[in-house]
Amino acid sequence: MTRYLAATRAGLMLAAAMLAAPALAQEDAAEAPPEAAPPADAPLAERIQYWADADRDGDPAAALAALMALQTEVEADPSAVSARQRGELLAMIGVAHYAQQQMDDAALWFDRAEAAYAEDGNAPDKVAEMAINRAVLMRRANRLGEAEEAARLALAIRQDLYDEPHEEVASALGTLGNVLYSSGRYEESLDLMRQALDEQRAAGPDDAFEIIKRLDSLASLLDETGRDTEALRVARESEALARAHLGRDHAWYGYVLNTLGQVLLDLTLYGEAIPVIRETLDVRRQQLGPEHPYTAASQMVLAVALEETGHLREASALSGAATEILEQHRDLMDPNTLAGFLRTRARLAASLGEWDLYAQRIADAEPVLAEMLDSQNPALAIFHIDHAYQLYRRGETDAARELAERWVPILAQKLIPANNDRVFGELLLARLRQLDGDAASQGDALWQTVDPVAAQLVAKLSDVRAADRDIARQASANSAAMLLYLETALDAGDEDRAFGAVQILTLSELALTQGRATDERGGGESEAFALHRQLVDTNRRLRLVERRIALELSADSEEGAAEALDAQRAQLDALAGELLATLVADHPDFIARIRPQPISLERLRQSLGEGELVTIPVETTFGSWVVQVDGRGMVWTSVDGESLRANVAALRDAVAPDSDLGAFPAEAAHALFKQLFPSGLGDHRQVFLYGGQSLASLPLAMLLTGEARGDLAGAPWLVRDAASQVIGNLAVFAAGRAQGPLRAGDISTFAGIGGAELPGEAGGEVQLAGLFRSGRPAADSIADLPPLVTADAELQALADALPGDDVLLVGSDAAEENFKRADLSGARVIAFATHGLVAGELRNLWEPALLLGTLDKDSGEDGLLGASEIARLKLDADWVILSACNTAAGADGGAPVYSGLATAFAQAGARSLMLSHWRVRDDVASVLSVETVRGAASGLSRAEALRQAQLALMSRPDIADAAHPAIWAPFVILEN
Structure with a gap:
């Protein structure tokens, strides 16, 4: 992943605007109006009811004109209709103004409708409805104090009206949650969104549409507040329900796809995200047309994701077309976001070596940005510094330096030293000066300039307060900057600095996870681990409060809100400081493991x-x-x-x-x-x-x-x-070779899990071609998977090869609910002989998983032990053997290899792994796993044991095609 992925978030935020106008509370109109409107001399009440039943969306302007004519009659003779009927007419006029984006007028009419309903005295539900509408309007106008007041009034009325769970209460909870979210009160908003979902499930468990809307809102908020794993689970549920109950032609299916795509991209799960974003784009093209700005926004997001996975030509074409559309809708876009998109469009042309197209895109973008951005704007400086970088890569160092000398000082003036763009710019300028032979950019003088800048990156990657995934993202986002540092060091002949840069360039979530895996022996959570988990959560909450302060949203809130925010920030900052001080004082070894400095x-x-x-x-x-x-x-x-x-x-x-x-x-x-x-x-x-x-x-x-x-x-x-x-x-x-060879005294328990019992039969002889270990091709549902013929014998052979006690969960005993109840805390070697599933290869499978099956559809388990579930296990395993297909694969096609099940098991406490790089034939998997374990148990290192097992396998005449690497070479040992 490059440093440019920040554009993805901005693009997704724009694409999310597809939700457009927030929904107003109103009575459902009939699918078709009556055959003929009542005559002009019909009673007013009858004519008002006609419009209440009619489809007013077909011609909003005509509907508003007709409603205003009725209002003129009502004002001339108020006694002609009841207060409730007046309220209904006023509410319809408000909705009509809202439909034409006349927000201030709509608010006035809703206020009048609320007063009429209150005059009726028997319509508290309608008073609440108008309060909801006012809250929506005020939120959109950023008058958040008024929006909160209206939302709380609606919620109070509806909670008084209904003793049992009710969807109207769920709606009011959701509205208030949205208002608080817009106010930057993320934690309060999250509580309300959870309540809204629970209320809706209890009130209308069969109302899939309302549940989908609640799930989608909750998933977006979870993602925004950094709870990405939970956000992914909720977004998947929302998408599955929407697909099953609404279909892809429904507008809300596009909304939930957009949310799911955003969550997957934030997790850098590109292989999973790209098909979702493609489908989102298809839906928007059908519903909005190819030239709509929201369609273009989704197209731009797809381009960035494709770039991250190396599909540069398609990404370049998509970004070029999308940016042309978005440039025509500047009123919808933050200028900084558009600047990022224009950078992406130009960069993709450079990546393809299409320099004429690159020059044209730069020339087209420069006047647009000069018109939109002040000459001292950091976004404008970043655009030109990126241009300088491309010139540097092309060898045009004089032109590159001229640009860098002009624009890097702006970033140094406007941005903090740790800002990624400033660091990148300063390292680029230092590199260009080095190439020009400046005396001040050679020898010790060079490092006096460059080292403090690079140290800003190292400090970020050593931040104990940040989560492992965030650290890995930082490393990836700063890869271009660290590459400049590497080239500077190599040119200066400084091996030690170059070697340090290599370690940052190759830093991964797996590397960070392996540092922590040794901390949880015995299957329990150590004091250091618990302290660190609390520190990371406190730091996350602190960042959210700081974001709220930065948004300057307190001006429209109650008196003293700004002071309260400052106090909350100070309290969280102090707590984070205390936790960090305790970790540093009491657990320095733990910190050294989880945030290792580059070694010499x-x-x-x-x-x-x-x-x-x-x-x-x-x-x-x-x-x-x-x-x-x-x-x-x-x-x-x-x-x-x-x-x-x-x-x-x-x-x-x-x-x-x-x-x-x-x-x-x-x-x-x-x-x-x-x-x-x-x-x-x-x-x-x-x-x-x-x-x-x-x-x-x-x-x-x-x-x-x-x-x-x-x-x-x-x-x-x-x-x-x-x-x-x-x-x-x-x-x-x-720091030292971890486990070394297996010896009899080292093994207290072996645990073997696999051979899940599934419907269906294995068709034909075992072949390599196919989706799963046993060779059945193109299965797209769990029910179609073939049985694992040799799994039970394989696990028994592994148990026989190792000393100590055994725990075998085979067949129905391997069901997910049984596995999660089993005590594996004493198992030093754990083997899975089951289907290893790669994300996206099964319908509805959104993460790598091991198939265990389930005994009861009401067990609460889906029979898939996903990577996110594995990561939460508490193991004390010296060795985990995944005798399943493709278990070394990353979480998706764009993620680093070993980032899926490998990282998950390392997070769970496994200190070494045996994994496969591609789909393994069932008969071969059992031979290689058993012979490798036997060799390790005899005193060989794991790598040597696997080597000897592979050499023996390739010479066996009884195994078809045994000499081909596709058969003998899939497994690797991963350990420290």
């Missing part, structure tokens, strides 16, 4: 034994390197990133489910080996892989150390010469 090159070298090599791929858009470290030192090699990624893609295609097992791209496997190991393996017999983007999707074992001659069985695979494993955290790795 010398520290890593000292941790390596004879014959051990650490390989670190650094892949970026603008350059790629391979860093190799052993006990003798470090070697840097620049590689062609495009060629590297092409080789990886060829090998991934060769092991895809529909691949031809009679062929293999041996040239790509050998070329990739030479890129990663330009001097060969030498005397290295243990290779550790750290980091990487595309390279993290392949096991090193399947590379060819030489040219393949003859059949694959005799090919010179890397696995023949060296064991390989993945490490997730360099600091933890360097």
Whole structure:
């Protein structure tokens, strides 16, 4: 992910405006008006009722004119109708004004309607309805104090009217919640939104439409307040209900899709988000037309997501078309948001090397931004600094420096030192001065300028108060800045600084999680972990209060609101300070693990034994390197990133489910080996892989150390010469080898889970092609999954290979409800032999999951143990074996590899993992897992045990295609 993803949030906020005008409370009109209007001499009450039953939306202007004519008659003879009838007429006039965006007039008419209903004395429900309408109007006009007063009046009336749960009470709770949200009172708003949903479920459990609206509002608020995991769960439920009960042609289906897409993007789950955003865009094109600004906003959001996943050409085309539309609707957009979109449009052309198009897009954007933004506006400066960066990448350093010298000082003046854009600009300017040979940008003088700037990034990535996911996002968002620091260090010949930059460029949520995994032995939550969880939550609440203060929303609130906010901020700040001080004083080792500083090159070298090599791929858009470290030192090699990624893609295609097992791209496997190991393996017999983007999707074992001659069985695979494993955290790795080999005294309990009993039968013989371990292709529902024929035997064999007690949950005993009740706190080795599902491969599956099944549809479980549920487990496992398909995959196609089930199990307390990079045949999974565990139990390291199991498998004549890497190479060991 790049530093530019901030544009996504702005784009989604604009796209969310598709909700347009808030709904007013009003009586439902009939589907069609009466055949003919009553004659002009009909009683007024009859003519008012006609319009109450009519479809007034077809011609709002004509409807308003007719209603105003009726009002003139009523004013001439008020006694001709009852107070309630007058109220209904006045309310319809208010709605008609609202429909034509005449907000002030609408408010006046609603006030008059409320007074008429109050005069009637028997219409408190109507008084509440008008108060709701006034609250909606005042909220939209940002008169939030008046909006809150009206919303609280409506809620009080409705709570007095109804003793039992009622949908009108739910509506009033939701309205008040929205008002408080707009006021920046997020926690209060969240409480009300939860109450509104509970009230609606109790009042109308069969009213799917109202429940969908409540779920959608709650999901948006959860996402906005940083509760992203819960937001995802609620957004999924909303989407599923909307699809089932409303259908894709309903306007609200577009709304809930938009919310789900926003939540997924905020979680950086691009592979899951992109199909949702595409469908949102399709819905909006159908409902609003392709030229509507809200359609264009969704199109821009899709472009940013596609850019993050490398689909640059489609992203560029989408962003170009969308920005042209949005430029015509500047009144709907914050200028800073439009500036971000224009930057994105230009950047995508540069990323494709289409420099003429890039120049045109820059030229088109400059006058627009000059008209919209002040010359000292940071957004304008950021636009020009991004342009300078693209010129630098193209080698036009003189023009780049001229721009940087002009615009970077504005950011230094306007933004705090830790601001990401300021840091990026200052590092770019320092790099350009270094290239120009400025005396003040060489030697110690260079680092006196650059180090304090880079330290701002390091401090962010060491923030104990922030959640792991937020730290990983910061690292990704600042990757371009850290790449500049890396290039500066390499050009200066400073290996230590370059090595530090590499560690920040490769920082991931998995690396942070592995630092904390060792803290929860015994299955319980340590004091340090509990303190840190409380600190992160307090910091989250503090950020929300500070956001509210920054919005300056207290001016329209009650007297003393600003002082109360300041007091709340001070209280939360003090509490966060106390918690942090306690952690620092009492648990310094814990802090060092969860927020490790980049380690020195010398520290890593000292941790390596004879014959051990650490390989670190650094892949970026603008350059790629391979860093190799052993006990003798470090070697840097620049590689062609495009060629590297092409080789990886060829090998991934060769092991895809529909691949031809009679062929293999041996040239790509050998070329990739030479890129990663330009001097060969030498005397290295243990290779550790750290980091990487595309390279993290392949096991090193399947590379060819030489040219393949003859059949694959005799090919010179890397696995023949060296064991390989993945490490997730360099600091933890360097601190000492974690577990080492398994020995009898180390194992107190083995737990095996799998073989879920499902409806259906396995069709035909086992094949590689297919969606799941057992080879059934294209299943799109749980009921279609085939049974796992060898799972129970595999788990029993694993149990037999290990000493100590066993816990086996097989077949129906493996049901999710049983698994969650089982005590696994003493299990040191846990194995899952079940279907491993990748997000998006099953209908309604939105996160990676293990399939366990369920015994009872009313159990409250869905039979899928998702990544978010796994992360909440409390384990004390030295080793978790996922004998299932594709379990090394990231949460989606755009997320880093190992970010799905791997990170979830690390969060749960697993200290090492055995994972698969692609779908594994059922018979092969059982052989590799059992033989690897047997080897580890005999004293081999896990990586060496897997190596020997793979070598033995590829020579077995009884296993079809055993010599092909698609069969023998899927598993990797991930441990520190």
